[in-house]
Structures are given as structure tokens and as C-alpha cells.
Amino acid sequence: MEFNVAVLPGDGIGPEVVAEALKVLQVVSEKFGHSFHLREGLIGGVAIDTLGTALADETLKMCKESDAVLLGAVGGSKWDNPQAKIHPEDGLLALRKGLKLFANLRPVKAFPMLVDSTNLKPEVVKGVDLVVVRELTGGLYFGQPKKQWRTAKGRHAVDTLAYSEVEIERILRVGFELARSRRKKLTSVDKANVLQSSRLWRQIAIEISADYLDIELKHMLVDACAMRFIQRPAEFDVLVTENMFGDILTDEASMLAGSMGMLPSASLAGIPRGKTFGLYEPIHGSAPSRAGQNLANPIATILSVAMMLRYSFALETEAQAIENAVLATLEQGYRTYDIMSNGKTRVGTKEMGDLIAQQLKG
Numbered sequence: 001m002e003f004n005v006a007v008l009p010g011d012g013i014g015p016e017v018v019a020e021a022l023k024v025l026q027v028v029s030e031k032f033g034h035s036f037h038l039r040e041g042l043i044g045g046v047a048i049d050t051l052g053t054a055l056a057d058e059t060l061k062m063c064k065e066s067d068a069v070l071l072g073a074v075g076g077s078k079w080d081n082p083q084a085k086i087h088p089e090d091g092l093l094a095l096r097k098g099l100k101l102f103a104n105l106r107p108v109k110a111f112p113m114l115v116d117s118t119n120l121k122p123e124v125v126k127g128v129d130l131v132v133v134r135e136l137t138g139g140l141y142f143g144q145p146k147k148q149w150r151t152a153k154g155r156h157a158v159d160t161l162a163y164s165e166v167e168i169e170r171i172l173r174v175g176f177e178l179a180r181s182r183r184k185k186l187t188s189v190d191k192a193n194v195l196q197s198s199r200l201w202r203q204i205a206i207e208i209s210a211d212y213l214d215i216e217l218k219h220m221l222v223d224a225c226a227m228r229f230i231q232r233p234a235e236f237d238v239l240v241t242e243n244m245f246g247d248i249l250t251d252e253a254s255m256l257a258g259s260m261g262m263l264p265s266a267s268l269a270g271i272p273r274g275k276t277f278g279l280y281e282p283i284h285g286s287a288p289s290r291a292g293q294n295l296a297n298p299i300a301t302i303l304s305v306a307m308m309l310r311y312s313f314a315l316e317t318e319a320q321a322i323e324n325a326v327l328a329t330l331e332q333g334y335r336t337y338d339i340m341s342n343g344k345t346r347v348g349t350k351e352m353g354d355l356i357a358q359q360l361k362g
């Protein structure tokens with residue numbers, strides 16, 4: 001089969017981890033006889049420097065013409081000035097919005113051989129296998145008004161947490177559908193004791209649960225969820241939540257897997273069924289202090305490619321082959337610095353990519 005993939009390496013460690021993911025994709029192509037046509041574009045700081053914008057119209061067009069997008073990460077201290085008119089993250093937000101990617105799936109798995117790499121007790125982390133479905137194009141990150149202003153009483157700022165029924169229903173349905181393909185448990189995370197938007201969210205979750213009688217639906221306040229994540233994380237199956245809640249909870253959840261460098265993500269434009277257009281990226285940022293040193297862990301990006309094969313290309317066997325190659329490489333004791341523990345073999349970004357690619361070749 002043939003697929004068009006837009007590749008946006010971005011800034012910092014982005015290009016390094018994307019290069020390793022493409023190495024693995026090349027092996028999939030050779031081993032399973034598929035053709036992946038790659039087109040590269042600029043996003044983030046590198047796009048600001050080169051094109052004067054964090055996401056050029058042509059780049060967005062190229063992504064729209066593709067079957068899927070693979071992204072590294074954006075940002076860095078060079079573009080951090082809060083007074084600047086354009087920030088690298090603007091490119092990412094514009095891309096998600098422009099591609100209508102409203103559903104961000106973030107699977108979190110505690111690999112048994114990495115239990116020693118986490119800061120939590122092994123018995124807490126053992127068996128963690130959950131997915132956070134984060135709403136991606138609404139909520140606090142996009143609601144208007146969103147501004148700062150000055151009055152005689154000093155400076156003020158406002159952000160708005162707004163959701164329509166349509167936006168809430170479609171993301172909840174992604175959560176229910178995903179739960180149906182897994183252990184049939186859905187936790188809807190909100191702040192319904194305080195926020196109107198959360199009260200509507202909870203009401204709609206109750207209403208549409210009538211279409212999913214096989215799914216056990218629970219509601220949980222976001223603060224309680226943050227606590228439960230480090231208390232009894234293995235109890236969760238699928239969680240569905242608002243944009244910013246999901247952003248914060250998944251950084252916390254990354255510690256269950258040992259490192260940000262282990263967590264992939266898929267941002268989809270619809271319910272995952274058959275071939276769904278999507279953008280695939282690690283959940284981590286551009287880690288500027290690690291960039292250019294062959295240090296970064298490429299596994300999150302490699303696992304993002306596996307998600308791309310699963311959700312956008314309906315290539316489940318190939319996706320599992322990548323996941324198995326990652327597991328086997330970790331089982332052989334190879335570790336990047338972020339997941340290193342006693343008695344294991346430390347490797348760099350390129351070596352980890354080579355080892356996984358080799359493992360996949362068989």
C-alpha cells in the first residue's frame with residue numbers, strides 16, 4: 001500500500017527523534033512492502049527563523065494533502081520572550097486547529113522492565129495500561145476572550161473555558177469507542193463542583209452513556225484524578241477530559257512510564273475507525289538542554305509511528321511489530337539516559353533507533 005506522510009521535525013531534539021522514527025518506518029516499508037512518500041516541512045522556531053511564521057500556509061496545505069503527519073517538537077529558549085509576537089507553540093496550535101484534530105490520544109503503559117526507572121513504588125506502577133483522551137481544539141487554550149489589559153487598578157488577564165455541546169459530545173464518543181475496544185471502563189474527568197463547562201460535560205456524558213450500556217462510566221474530579229494517578233493508576237482504562245486538564249494529567253502520567261521520552265500520542269480528526277487522519281508526535285517538548293548531543297530517547301516518537309500505522313493506515317500487524325521491537329530492545333537491557341538504571345546498557349538516540357530498527361528487521 002502507498003501512503004503520504006508529512007514530516008515536521010521542528011526544534012531541539014525534534015529532528016533527532018524524528019530521524020530515528022523514520023529509520024523504523026523505512027524498515028516497515030521494506031519488511032511489509034508498503035511505500036511511504038515523505039514530504040518535510042518547517043514548524044515552530046525553525047519556521048519563525050526561516051519563514052517569519054510558526055506555521056506557513058504551504059506547510060498546512062501539505063499536511064492536509066497527506067494521509068498522516070509525523071511531528072517532533074517545537075520551542076526553545078531562543079523564542080521564549082513572552083513579549084514576542086509569534087511563539088513556536090502558535091504553529092502547533094494552528095496545526096491542530098487547521099487540521100481539526102480534536103481528539104488527542106495519549107496511551108500510558110508501564111513496561112515491566114522499566115519499573116525500576118520510575119520514582120514510584122513498583123507495586124503502584126505495575127500493570128498500568130491506560131489512555132487519556134484529551135480534547136484538543138477547544139477549552140481553556142482557545143476560548144475567547146483571551147487577553148491582558150491594564151487599568152488604573154493595575155494589570156489584568158483573562159482566559160476562557162468554553163465548550164459547545166457538539167465539541168463535548170464528539171470527544172466523549174471517542175472515549176466511549178476507545179473504551180469499547182479495550183477494558184470497557186471510561187472515566188470522565190471534570191471539575192463539575194466548580195465549573196459550568198464541566199457541569200455540561202458531565203450531563204452530556206450521562207446522556208450519551210445510554211448509547212454505550214456495555215461501558216462502565218465513572219465521573220472523577222480532576223484534582224481527585226491527579227491524586228489517584230499516583231495512588232492506584234492501574235485501575236484506569238480510558239480517561240476523557242478537557243484540553244488543559246488532559247495536558248497536565250498526561251505529564252503527570254508520564255512518570256508512571258518512567259520518562260516523557262516513552263509516551264507517544266495521536267491527534268485525530270474523528271473517531272478511530274478504519275483509516276482516520278491524524279497527527280502523531282511524542283508528548284514531550286523540544287528538551288533544548290538535551291538537543292544535539294545524541295541523548296534524547298526516541299521511543300516516544302517511534303511508538304507514535306506505531307500509532308500512525310494503527311489509526312491512519314489501518315496496519316495493525318505492522319504497528320504491533322514496532323511495539324514488539326521496542327519491548328524486545330528494552331528487554332535486552334538497552335536504555336537512553338532518561339530510563340537508565342543499574343546494570344543496563346546506556347545508549348544514545350541513534351543507537352536506540354538502530355537497535356529497534358534491527359530488532360524489527362528480525
Ligand SMILES: NC(=O)c1ccc[n+]([C@@H]2O[C@H](COP(=O)([O-])OP(=O)(O)OC[C@H]3O[C@@H](n4cnc5c(N)ncnc54)[C@H](O)[C@@H]3O)[C@@H](O)[C@H]2O)c1
Pocket residue numbers: 013017072073074075076077089092259260261283284285286287288289290295296297298300338
Ligand atoms: N509538543 C511540543 O512541541 C511541546 C510540548 C511541551 C513543551 N514544548 C516546548 O519545549 C521546550 C522545553 O519544554 P520543557 O522543558 O518544559 O519540556 P520537555 O518535554 O522538552 O522536557 C521536560 C523534561 O523531560 C526531558 N525530556 C523530554 N523529552 C525527552 C526525551 N525524548 N528523552 C529524554 N529526556 C526527555 C527534558 O530533558 C526535560 O528534563 C519549551 O520551549 C516548551 O514550550 C513543546
